Amino acid sequence: MSAAPDFEPAFAGYALRARSSFARQGAMALIGAEMVDVRPGYCAIALTPRPEVSQQHGYVHAGIVGAIVDSAGGYAGYTLFPEDSSVLTVEFKLNLLAPAAGERLLAEGHVVKAGRTLAVTRGEVHAETAGRRTLVALMQQTLMVMRGKPDA
Amino acid sequence: MSAAPDFEPAFAGYALRARSSFARQGAMALIGAEMVDVRPGYCAIALTPRPEVSQQHGYVHAGIVGAIVDSAGGYAGYTLFPEDSSVLTVEFKLNLLAPAAGERLLAEGHVVKAGRTLAVTRGEVHAETAGRRTLVALMQQTLMVMRGKPDA
Amino acid sequence: MSAAPDFEPAFAGYALRARSSFARQGAMALIGAEMVDVRPGYCAIALTPRPEVSQQHGYVHAGIVGAIVDSAGGYAGYTLFPEDSSVLTVEFKLNLLAPAAGERLLAEGHVVKAGRTLAVTRGEVHAETAGRRTLVALMQQTLMVMRGKPDA
Amino acid sequence: MSAAPDFEPAFAGYALRARSSFARQGAMALIGAEMVDVRPGYCAIALTPRPEVSQQHGYVHAGIVGAIVDSAGGYAGYTLFPEDSSVLTVEFKLNLLAPAAGERLLAEGHVVKAGRTLAVTRGEVHAETAGRRTLVALMQQTLMVMRGKPDA
Numbered sequence: 001m002s003a004a005p006d007f008e009p010a011f012a013g014y015a016l017r018a019r020s021s022f023a024r025q026g027a028m029a030l031i032g033a034e035m036v037d038v039r040p041g042y043c044a045i046a047l048t049p050r051p052e053v054s055q056q057h058g059y060v061h062a063g064i065v066g067a068i069v070d071s072a073g074g075y076a077g078y079t080l081f082p083e084d085s086s087v088l089t090v091e092f093k094l095n096l097l098a099p100a101a102g103e104r105l106l107a108e109g110h111v112v113k114a115g116r117t118l119a120v121t122r123g124e125v126h127a128e129t130a131g132r133r134t135l136v137a138l139m140q141q142t143l144m145v146m147r148g149k150p151d152a
Numbered sequence: 153m154s155a156a157p158d159f160e161p162a163f164a165g166y167a168l169r170a171r172s173s174f175a176r177q178g179a180m181a182l183i184g185a186e187m188v189d190v191r192p193g194y195c196a197i198a199l200t201p202r203p204e205v206s207q208q209h210g211y212v213h214a215g216i217v218g219a220i221v222d223s224a225g226g227y228a229g230y231t232l233f234p235e236d237s238s239v240l241t242v243e244f245k246l247n248l249l250a251p252a253a254g255e256r257l258l259a260e261g262h263v264v265k266a267g268r269t270l271a272v273t274r275g276e277v278h279a280e281t282a283g284r285r286t287l288v289a290l291m292q293q294t295l296m297v298m299r300g301k302p303d304a
Numbered sequence: 305m306s307a308a309p310d311f312e313p314a315f316a317g318y319a320l321r322a323r324s325s326f327a328r329q330g331a332m333a334l335i336g337a338e339m340v341d342v343r344p345g346y347c348a349i350a351l352t353p354r355p356e357v358s359q360q361h362g363y364v365h366a367g368i369v370g371a372i373v374d375s376a377g378g379y380a381g382y383t384l385f386p387e388d389s390s391v392l393t394v395e396f397k398l399n400l401l402a403p404a405a406g407e408r409l410l411a412e413g414h415v416v417k418a419g420r421t422l423a424v425t426r427g428e429v430h431a432e433t434a435g436r437r438t439l440v441a442l443m444q445q446t447l448m449v450m451r452g453k454p455d456a
Numbered sequence: 457m458s459a460a461p462d463f464e465p466a467f468a469g470y471a472l473r474a475r476s477s478f479a480r481q482g483a484m485a486l487i488g489a490e491m492v493d494v495r496p497g498y499c500a501i502a503l504t505p506r507p508e509v510s511q512q513h514g515y516v517h518a519g520i521v522g523a524i525v526d527s528a529g530g531y532a533g534y535t536l537f538p539e540d541s542s543v544l545t546v547e548f549k550l551n552l553l554a555p556a557a558g559e560r561l562l563a564e565g566h567v568v569k570a571g572r573t574l575a576v577t578r579g580e581v582h583a584e585t586a587g588r589r590t591l592v593a594l595m596q597q598t599l600m601v602m603r604g605k606p607d608a
Binding site for chain 3: 265292
């Protein structure tokens with residue numbers, strides 16, 4: 001693919017709006033996820049692996065990996081939506097590539113196409129350990145722009 | 153599609169094995185999910201919606217919906233795997249159809265095809281309220297049979 | 305999942321409209337696909353395996369299997385759309401389960417949820433040989449209702 | 457995501473093997489697709505839009521778009537497989553982003569992770585017109601390495 005497109009937010013307050021919305025996601029607080037970056041068309045969410053978010057072998061549960069990268073993609077899209085709107089996940093598809101373990105997981109979402117009604121994102125989750133990054137999951141996602149339905 | 157296939161478990165202790173494995177998933181305990189049924193080629197997992205598992209509008213987070221139906225599909229597949237094996241999610245795809253809210257969410261996974269190396273499942277999540285069921289999510293999933301790698 | 309829902313078409317001429325639209329799909333004629341059934345929320349498309357639609361081992365190409373089940377799902381959805389509309393595939397996901405070979409492939413699409421803007425379908429492709437059916441592919445698809453944009 | 461990984465082919469004859477395999481895909485010849493590039497972990501397939509590969513509005517059929525990018529992803533993966541092997545698509549997921557029309561469609565597949573048994577790729581399809589490229593589709597795919605089963 002060509003270089004990432006240069007996105008123009010439709011609402012100047014996009015970053016605060018995304019952070020406030022994320023702060024209202026009880027699920028992200030429960031699992032211990034943090035929004036660590038949000039820019040036009042991009043969002044990053046971090047999670048520290050620990051037994052409370054594990055599957056049966058001690059790695060982070062595929063569903064939890066999916067939850068952080070779904071949120072990362074959703075808020076990446078939301079940065080480009082109009083003021084009077086909210087965001088909805090229509091669907092996402094997740095490939096798990098390696099055991100999700102390490103000091104930190106970083107889920108990143110990137111907008112690929114932002115349309116009037118739908119937006120499409122891609123996401124990646126890397127595990128970070130001792131300065132080394134391993135790709136653990138890959139996502140492709142469809143979002144819906146909910147016009148006239150503010151988030152809060 | 154034709155009627156659900158009639159599956160024969162390869163390991164008589166499949167149900168206890170699935171329940172023990174599920175009990176080791178810290179993430180399922182954290183979100184409050186319970187395995188409520190497990191039969192050859194089938195598994196059901198229940199979750200009570202509450203603020204701790206919500207997204208920004210108060211519904212259950214798409215990622216949490218994905219987590220319970222990923223586990224339901226994974227354990228549905230695991231019921232058919234040989235004694236000396238464990239189960240891994242290769243990938244899943246989730247469509248969100250309606251707000252996940254109500255008294256209880258029930259995620260069901262069904263095996264569609266169980267091969268030597270890979271298995272394919274479908275899953276559905278219904279929201280239950282006052283005896284009424286609403287379909288809230290639809291999943292399609294690929295699992296890997298990890299031979300020679302017992303679960304515990 | 306519960307029994308298939310009972311769908312009410314929004315436009316009485318839905319069957320003829322679907323058949324006329326299908327007849328304008330040059331790609332379906334090229335590969336030799338035929339629409340063999342269309343009912344509210346359902347559509348079936350048949351294809352005879354032959355070298356012209358094969359992959360490198362002589363089976364029907366995964367992309368061709370995808371093409372007939374994408375069309376089957378799309379027209380299943382279209383049966384429920386209003387008079388003044390057309391249908392667009394937003395995305396689909398296809399699992400290949402067995403070699404696509406035999407006397408005939410039958411791709412079936414079923415609507416799972418028909419909303420105002422989006423519809424979700426599932427699809428299956430069976431290979432038929434000597435009266436025996438083998439499931440060869442599984443699909444999950446999102447469609448868009450294009451209101452005010454008639455098909456022809 | 458970080459820069460594309462640098463892949464080492466396991467079999468020196470990977471390019472000729474991919475081209476010969478592609479030449480045996482009757483479906484690619486039927487739709488008029490051409491393999492225009494193949495390198496370690498990468499493959500590009502081109503198609504000229506024309507009425508024979510269209511859907512009902514004259515654009516290239518989503519299923520045909522899927523077929524070329526499935527092949528591009530599959531042969532991207534195959535460049536990294538051992539000598540004595542062939543390649544199988546386990547599943548793919550395709551998002552359609554814009555009408556597939558123009559002078560030429562170019563489908564590109566990139567390997568993201570090549571494992572012992574499975575490989576994961578991403579794909580993009582661009583429409584090219586008068587030197588301008590438009591992204592029309594996005595794919596994520598899982599492949600299987602068929603060891604001990606040569607392609608021809």
